[in-house]
Amino acid sequence: MxxxxxxxxxxxxxxxxxxxxxxxxxxxxxxxxxxxxxxxxxxxxxxxxxxxxxxxxxxxxxxxxxxxxxxxxxxxxxxxxxxxxxxxxxxxxxxxxxxxxxxxxxxxxxxxxxxxxxxxxxxxxxxxxxxxxxxxxxxxxxxxxxxxxxxxxxxxxxxxxxxxxxxxxxxxxxxxxxxxxxxxxxxxxxxxxxxxxxxxxFDNEFDPNAKRLSLSEFVAALKNPAVVWASLTMLFSYFAYTSITYTTQWLQIGAIGVGAVMIANIGNVRSYGMGVFSGPIAGAITKRVGSTSKVVMGGFALAVVGLLTFVLLPWNTSMAVPFIVLTLALGFVCTGVFYVTTGQLTEARVPTQTFGAAAGIVSLVGFLPDTFRDIWFGRMIDQANLADGGNTGDAFRTIWWIVIAACVLGAFCAFMMLRVCARTGLPHRVEDDVDGRAVGDAFGVPHSPLDRQHVAALLVARED
The missing domain is CATH 1.20.1250.20 (MFS general substrate transporter like domains)
Incomplete structure (x- = not known):
């Protein structure tokens, strides 16, 4: 059938x-x-x-x-x-x-x-x-x-x-x-x-000629500096994207005092609603600019501005509404950066024969934050609770500084990717990314929160 x-x-x-x-x-x-x-x-x-x-x-x-x-x-x-x-x-x-x-x-x-x-x-x-x-x-x-x-x-x-x-x-x-x-x-x-x-x-579910990745392809991909910088850019973009979810707890601390029902709606809109728009808009901007890495750098810069606002503005109940707006805006930016980051491998013209291996490396490195982020931040919040009787403001201030550092490092990695592209002498063409197949989704339509699995699938789909 x-x-x-x-x-x-x-x-x-x-x-x-x-x-x-x-x-x-x-x-x-x-x-x-x-x-x-x-x-x-x-x-x-x-x-x-x-x-x-x-x-x-x-x-x-x-x-x-x-x-x-x-x-x-x-x-x-x-x-x-x-x-x-x-x-x-x-x-x-x-x-x-x-x-x-x-x-x-x-x-x-x-x-x-x-x-x-x-x-x-x-x-x-x-x-x-x-x-x-x-x-x-x-x-x-x-x-x-x-x-x-x-x-x-x-x-x-x-x-x-x-x-x-x-x-x-x-x-x-x-x-x-x-x-x-x-x-x-x-x-x-x-x-x-x-x-x-x-x-x-379905009759055509299995491809008898499907090509399996070999160890030599992984080695070749690891030797490609574009794969290294794309992997690190993905790591920092995913770290920022997922760390922004801690705004849910931050907005509930006593100094800001946003209610539970409002927090639930903010969290869901940030995770699901923002992605409906951020993916297509980030894709359109990337197509107009002509470089994934430049858009990623710009997105990281906007994220730093938003996070500095979190750190520097006073934390009180009168700031609840501005902080909610900034939370949603930051979620929009970080979601867009995360999804367009998947286009860096095509920006650097990674060879087709090693693209699958490169995609696997980017996925494995990029999603490493899931193995340590929540333990790290959770311990910080718990220690702050014990130290000051429940006022976790200091812990979140430290978390935002950490995420700011991740954004700066991510922007640096995207800049290094631009240098790699310049050295290869292969100018990036956005039409290579939006080729009418799955990789086009990385610029036009991927707007889900989740995250890791869908981006990895988009990367792997590029070699089909």
Missing amino acids: TWRDLTRARRWGLLMLVSAGSSIIFYIPSLRRVFPDQMMDALGLNNEQVGILMAAYGITSMICYVPSGILADKVRMRTLSWVGYIATAVLLYVYALLPSFGVLMVLMIGLGVTTILIWWGTRLKLVRLLFDESEYPSRIGWSYLFFALGGLLVGNVIATLLLNHTGTDTAGHQAFLRYLLLSVATIILVMGVLAFLFIPR
Whole structure:
């Protein structure tokens, strides 16, 4: 069976299923980004312990990244999709019991396996299988729109309703987290059933001539200075992009005092809503400027200005609204920088024969912050709480200085990429990036929060 054998309604229905599902399935593993205080109180954890849970998921994801691509080339999309959905739902039902820290560690590792190793490889490949190749650029754009809507449904509708109907004490936070987990698990379970019933067995799922990456290609890629600087630029851009999520906790400290429901809406709009616009706008700017690295440098400069505003302006309740606006603006800038960073490999004309290896290196290096960021920042916040009785202002001020340093280093790496391009004597052509296939998404349509998996997929898709 091919896409021509499917009705239009079925193809679009499956597009919505896999796209919305790809934000909902990752919502709970990233819960700290929106509901850190509720999560800690309900589970009886501190910031560092939550950071350890996030790191457990991040490390598992890193380990599962490469084999997930191999699995996607060996197993039917239908099987990976429904098994990934249902296995994730089962783990979330166990999570809803609000178990001990040890059990939570096992659950986070398990979620890394079900969401990354099993499920992750299905989304972009399934979108390609559902439509003619010439339709892919526009359909992947619709896919990211459904992605954002799925995240907003869970975050701004379900979570907000639960916040409004549960208390603010520990019992209320436990009720909130339990019902949120049960709601998300049930939605994912239903998606698993729909995937089992409606995703067909496509005739062209497996490419018998698919090329596997070799060790020599990785060595050749590592010797390319463009790959080194692109990897470091990705690392700092991803570090800044994900560190901005700590504005959720910062805005709630007593000096600023933004309420829980407002914080939830800010977190979800920052994570999902901003991406709907930042990706296309950053793409349009990149196309006009003609250089990914120049746009990345400009984005980092704007981020530094915004973060300095956080550090230097007085922290009081009268500044709550300006800080909320700045938080959303900073989320917009950092999201745009993160997604256009994926175009640096084509900017430097990395050879096709080593592009896949280069993409893998950029992904592995770029997403390393997931293995240490939350433990590091969580420990800082906990130590500040112990030192000053709960006023964590000093910890966040230090965090913002760290992120400023990351932005400066990221801008330096982007500048070095420009020098590499100048030395090669190969001027960058934006049309090479926006070539009508998946890499074009890196400039025109990728606007999801999540993050690591989708950017890696865009990079790898470039060699297809």
